[in-house]
Amino acid sequence: MSGWAVLGIVVAVLAVIGIVAILAAIVLCGLATKPDRFAVREVSADSIDDYFERRASFAITIVETTPLSRKEVWERLTTAEYLSSLPFLHGPSWAPDTGDPDGDWRSVRVGARRSMSGTILSVGQRVVEVDDSESLTLVGTGVSVPLAIKDFAERFTIVDGARPNTLTVTWQIGGSPRWVGFLPWRWGTPFMRPILGFVLRHVLRLKPFRRPTVDRSA
Template sequence: MTSEMWIWAAVGIVVAAALAGLGALAVLFALAHGEKGPRRFAVAPVEGDLETYFDEKAAWAATATTTVPGTPEHVWAVLAAGGYLALPFLLSGPDVDGDKLVYRGPFSAWAEEVARKEPGRELVTTGAGVSAPLLIKSFGQRFLLRPAPNGVMIAWTVAITPKWIGFLPLRWTGFVARPVLGFVLRRAFR
């Protein structure tokens, strides 16, 4: 094979990979949109005790903590109203409808249901559905609110168990997400 043929083969492989990637994004985009998007594929309910799931059982979890000015009642009002995690072009939501929450992004959408709430103190949600199949086994979020000397301390935990690699010890990677979760948390409740 000549060097010219090798170059054309490499270009062909790169173009094929780019087209496959664009095709995958188009499929994810289509699955995430529409009324059914966030509940297109059901996820397993969190098994056992919720605290144990967040603190030990979930394959991956990260907790961000910050203190914001205001009262626990004010922070609870923001949680109850929804829309607090909206990031332009990346994420909208949650849209709150009673005990159901829906989040949407350009290539993913997911639905949660309130598992436990204590106004002004705690909100725990667990996954009900996702737009992309074969990825997530279970997931949930936990918001803990505590009075602090200069406002309200919020501890936000996100926990996920993937379907195919949930047996791997992924928890140690949570430190990577913690700064991002902290930024989103501070932005949401400023």
């Protein structure tokens, strides 16, 4: 087989791979419009600690200190769509029956649901534990992509900082993929820490977030 023939085969294979990748991206973008399309196993409230410490295939803890007030931090965690100001991300957006975002900043309750979305993936969550202005725990309820994620959860904890007029915010995240959850995913913690640390610092930035628009015509 001549070199030109080999080159032609390689180009054809790459073209097919490119077309398949484009079609897959289109499908994923369509699926991402519904975060609860495919249900995941919900982590029970009484097993959250064990989930983060042992059962989740991947788990990480991010800690940041902020001079923001406790009320401001809690408002951001419960009412701000803090991901929407990052590229290709949106949310978290609470379900309409969660409470009026323009009302009491302590309105989030157990059972409230919210979603977060990206270009090709979106997820749904439910609040399982809440201690006003101190901690917020959510577990995954669904994802937009089938057969991808087994379960996931996150928890925010707010305590007084070591220095006066500061707070320490701890963000715990855990999750397990389907089928390959036995792999040592926790080894990837050093690679994810800078990315998730950036997200938490973004949540705690000194510049206020724009409050989500509420449609009162419904």
